[in-house]
Amino acid sequence: MAQHAGYSRWCYNWGLSLWNAAYKYGYKPNILKLREVFTNHTKPLYPWMKNLSSKVYQYAFRSLGEAFKRFFQGLGKYPRFKKKGKHDSFTIDNCGKPIELNGWSHKLPFIGIVKTYEPIEATTKKVTISRQAGDWYLSCSYELNPTITPKKTDVVGVDLGVKTLATLSDGKVFESLRSYHKFEAKLSRMQYLNRHKEIGSANWKKAQGKIARLHRKVANIRQDALHKLTTYLAKNHGRVVIEDLNVRGMLANHKLAKSIADQGFYEFRRQLEYKTHWYGSELAIVDRFFPSSKICSNCGHVQDMPLSLRTYNCKKCGISIDRDLNASINLKNAVGLTVNACGRSAADSSG
Ligand SMILES: [Zn+2]
Structure with missing residues (x-):
């Protein structure tokens, strides 16, 4: 998980520095172009990336794109480089198939079996795994049917x-x-x-x-x-x-x-x-x-x-x-x- 979080940070920072450079030389960068450069020219240079889930870089670029979108809408600051050990996280999915979380033990795509401190019951499309103060956290979104309660x-x-x-x-x-x-x-x-x-x-x-x-x-x-x-x-x-x-x-x-x-x-x-x-x-x-x-x-x-x-x-x-x-x-x-x-x-x- 630490390797995947590192991979995610590497891609985010790589994307950000390329974005900055492209902008400096008068190009109009976007996430699709960044991804293209990454998969065709950069990824082949780093063999260690082959051993990690390719979902990680896709979501890292997506989150960089969202950070720029928030910046252009005036909702956020200009994206900054991520530092190791601060908000380490990565997102993976199951190539379109649902991920079933059931009980205390979960089979996550690419990562394998992880155990959680609390049981989780959810069907989800993607999970984000993050590290906070030395512990790993799993977060996901899932559909919940509203239950209308009687009102006092x-x-x-x-x-x-x-x-x-x-x-x-x-x-x-x-x-x-x-x-x-x-x-x-x-x-x-x-x-x-x-x-x-x-x-x-x-x-x-x-x-x-x-x-x-x-x-x-x-x-x-x-x-x-x-x-x-x-x-x-x-x-x-x-x-x-x-x-x-x-x-x-x-x-x-x-x-x-x-x-x-x-x-x-x-x-x-x-x-x-x-x-x-x-x-x-x-x-x-x-x-x-x-x-x-x-x-x-x-x-x-x-x-x-x-x-x-x-x-x-x-x-x-x-x-x-x-x-x-x-x-x-x-x-x-x-x-x-x-x-x-x-x-x-x-x-x-x-x-
Ligand atoms: Zn009165």
Whole structure:
């Protein structure tokens, strides 16, 4: 697998450097031409490539093409060279035949038998194998038939917070992830202790491995909490109302930036989009100019609410209510101000 990942990286970097050179000399490069040059002129020069799956270079070029497409559409940065040990991965398929993943042991084309820590049941066309902090991961997409679940509540408003992960209009609160902050402190300490080690030395490598595994742990804890929240919302509510957050504007505010980036608002919305589709509910997005935190959810009065105020004390009707709960109730009631999120087909969702 390491050899295949290396092959994939080699092809990606080769393609990128040829693309750069072609562009420099006034040609208009494209992936098809690159592939042609590679198979006719370059591949025969490297006998070791014969022992590896030819699917690897096909997918490597395809992913380079997609990186350039994103760049030209203004969605991504200019493609960069891949480094060994960073995001090592490769993709293979079974020449058009389906790959059956069944149980703990799987026969992958070209690679052979691999065992997984968790059982997988899926029929897929291609698999991507990647290395993260020394462990290998298998990912694939497969078709899933949406299962419509019975809904306890018709409409729920969700306010994503800084202090808490989320507050629901029925009063339920999803707490912020403390354990995550604990690991984060450990992480910055390890990075600090590692600062004087000679780069590339055995001790440095050992410490880097530890740091990478901790990074993965932090990312997994965060992913897990978000998945639990979005699954709960989509499974139990007919309509989930959230705010269209102007994340870019908020990220400019440095105080807020960290916790917002931490809790992954984009990822929250992305998960809700496909999960509401899976479980037969609806996602509604409220316009970002809707003043969800300034309105009184009891009488409709509007007053300023500086971020430091954690409680909404209405100057008109006198109600005293938690800031986030007030906002989530306003979102729930914001009928007519919502735009429906675009749906995603279940087949697109990767498992
Ligand atoms: Zn009021």
